[in-house]
Amino acid sequence: MINLMHLLGLEKGGWGAALLLASSVTLALSVLGFLLGAVFGAAAAAGRLSSRGVPAWLAHVYGTVFRGVPDLLTIYLLYYGGSIALTQIGKFLGAAGFVGLPTFATGVLAIGVISGAYQGEVYRGAYQAVDRGQSDACKALGLSRSQSLRLVIVPQLMRHALPGLGNVWQLVLKDSALISVIGLVELMRQAQIGAGSTREPFIFYVAAAALYFVIAAVTASVFRYGEARAWRGMVHA
Incomplete structure (x- = not known):
């Protein structure tokens, strides 16, 4: 017990501060990746709902590819593919050696691309759940397309989308652990470093699991609160 308190403590020689800092990196990575995925x-949802063939086809391909390809492979392709492109640009400009992409930025991009494929389906389904009469009412009031979306359609769409977005968020939080493979020191990577340095893998991985659970529980409560607020005063199935 004393050894456990020493290993995970915040005082000098303990790993508690490092694990908490890595948890903040995980949270920042997940939030930024989720927001980029929303874009x-x-x-993607706009493309899938479009009556034009090319945008609909591109959105379909994007969703199919990044929901079907393993997330780890997507991370590798973005990191090494982007690094190769940067290296070639560097050589063209006279630089020598390998130029790697920033790991945090790559992680945000990878999570954004992956989660966007799932969020697109959530938004598409939520849009289709909005009563078609709402669009007719907007036309009757003389609202423009952008005004209809901003003032009427999107607020109602988000009511239906929040439960699905909560599920995508949990996926994003778990995918953030995969970013450790390109060298980013987030929670999973920090747990690996601590386990290797102290030869106490069980303690560090249990601590990491507990921290992931805390982040997941707190953020899930935020989504539940948002869902309750969105449906306040409304009757829905």
Whole structure:
């Protein structure tokens, strides 16, 4: 017990501060990746709902590819593919050696691309769940397309989307652990470092699991609160 308190303590020689810092990296990575995924997802949903063939086809391909390809492979492709491109640009400009992409930025991009494929389906289904009469009412009031979306459609769409987005968030939080493979020191990587340095893998991985659970529980409560607020005063099935 004393050894456990020493290993995970915040005082000098303990790993508690490092694990908490790594947890903040995990949270920042997940939040930024989720928000970027919302942008990709909104574009994908718009494409899937479009009556034009090319945008609909591109959105379909994007969703199919990144929901079907293993997430780890997507991370490798983005990191090494981007690094190769940067290296070639560097050589063209006279630089020598390998130029790697920033690991945090790559992680945000990878999570954004992956989660966007799932968020796109959530937004598409939520849009289709909004009563078609709402669009007719907007036309009757003389609202423009952008005004209809901003003032009427999107607020109602988000009511239906929040439960699905909560599930995508949990996926994002778990995917953040995969970013450790490209060298980012987030919670999973920090647990691996601690386990290797102290030869106490069970303690560090249990501590990491507990921290992931705390982050997941707190953020899930935020989504539940948002869902309750969105449906306040409304009757829904």
